[in-house]
Amino acid sequence: MRINCPHCGPRDRREFTYQGDALALDRPDPEAGPDVWNDYIHNRDNPAGPTRELWYHETGCAAWLVVTRDTVTHDIHAVELASAVKGAGK
Amino acid sequence: MTDLLAKSPCDGLLPLTIGSVTVTEIAFDAITSLAPFKGQESAVSDALKVQMGAAFPKPNRTTGKAHARAVWSGVGQALVLGPPLAPIPGAAMTDQTDAWTCVALEGDGARDVLARLTPLDLRPSVFKQGHAARTEIAHMGGVLMRTGENRYGLMVFRSMAATLVHDLEIAMQSVAARGRL
Numbered sequence: 064m065r066i067n068c069p070h071c072g073p074r075d076r077r078e079f080t081y082q083g084d085a086l087a088l089d090r091p092d093p094e095a096g097p098d099v100w101n102d103y104i105h106n107r108d109n110p111a112g113p114t115r116e117l118w119y120h121e122t123g124c125a126a127w128l129v130v131t132r133d134t135v136t137h138d139i140h141a142v143e144l145a146s147a148v149k150g151a152g153k
Numbered sequence: 154m155t156d157l158l159a160k161s162p163c164d165g166l167l168p169l170t171i172g173s174v175t176v177t178e179i180a181f182d183a184i185t186s187l188a189p190f191k192g193q194e195s196a197v198s199d200a201l202k203v204q205m206g207a208a209f210p211k212p213n214r215t216t217g218k219a220h221a222r223a224v225w226s227g228v229g230q231a232l233v234l235g236p237p238l239a240p241i242p243g244a245a246m247t248d249q250t251d252a253w254t255c256v257a258l259e260g261d262g263a264r265d266v267l268a269r270l271t272p273l274d275l276r277p278s279v280f281k282q283g284h285a286a287r288t289e290i291a292h293m294g295g296v297l298m299r300t301g302e303n304r305y306g307l308m309v310f311r312s313m314a315a316t317l318v319h320d321l322e323i324a325m326q327s328v329a330a331r332g333r334l
Contacts, residue, residue: 070213071212071213072213075272077272077289078272078288122287122288122289122294123286124212124227124228124287125228125287126228
């Protein structure tokens with residue numbers, strides 16, 4: 064399995080560390096209330112199909128990446144810098 | 154003050170030649186990490202050119218020559234190997250001279266030796282002279298650069314010096330043994 068890092072190009076999976084669903088980037092407002100925060104911290108979907116995940120290019124350029132991966136086929140459809148994804152909404 | 158003896162990271166371990174491959178330690182006068190602040194990239198690159206004659210490297214590249222080289226070392230950061238730098242305005246700089254082990258791997262089978270230690274695509278058409286990479290070297294995060302046709306520069310943290318030399322030695326022995334078959 065290879066991930067096409069926007070900085071480094073295609074690199075072996077061994078250089079990366081998986082963190083979790085990219086939902087973590089959408090941190091709720093501190094005052095959003097316990098239900099919203101409970102959902103953000105504990106609840107994740109478990110889809111068979113495309114998911115967006117956070118990966119860390121640990122022994123490479125040290126960038127956080129948002130990887131769109133299909134859990135059925137393991138195809139990787141897109142790799143974006145988390146900094147760019149995060150900044151886009153603001 | 155007591156006059157202390159300076160010991161290099163690979164003191165007593167290198168040089169080492171097995172088969173057609175030689176590994177030697179490279180001692181730099183200084184290693185400085187250089188990270189330009191936002192919007193200061195070209196000004197810092199110009200200042201670096203004035204001080205050492207080489208520009209700030211693009212991602213996965215090196216600039217400069219053997220004793221004054223800048224190597225890309227991560228997002229918005231480069232390591233300057235060789236000359237001690239005067240402070241450059243608009244950049245975060247850290248002295249890392251004693252933090253790294255730097256070795257050169259040279260010889261006909263150097264690429265075969267590296268292929269046993271890193272997952273990087275090392276084909277000459279892909280990893281060209283002047284290219285560099287942050288990658289895994291013998292399970293350690295390091296900096297790898299191609300500095301000649303059959304010459305590579307390797308950097309890992311100083312505390313990993315003996316591990317690096319050990320893993321290089323095993324890989325060099327394996328490549329040499331293969332050659333004898």
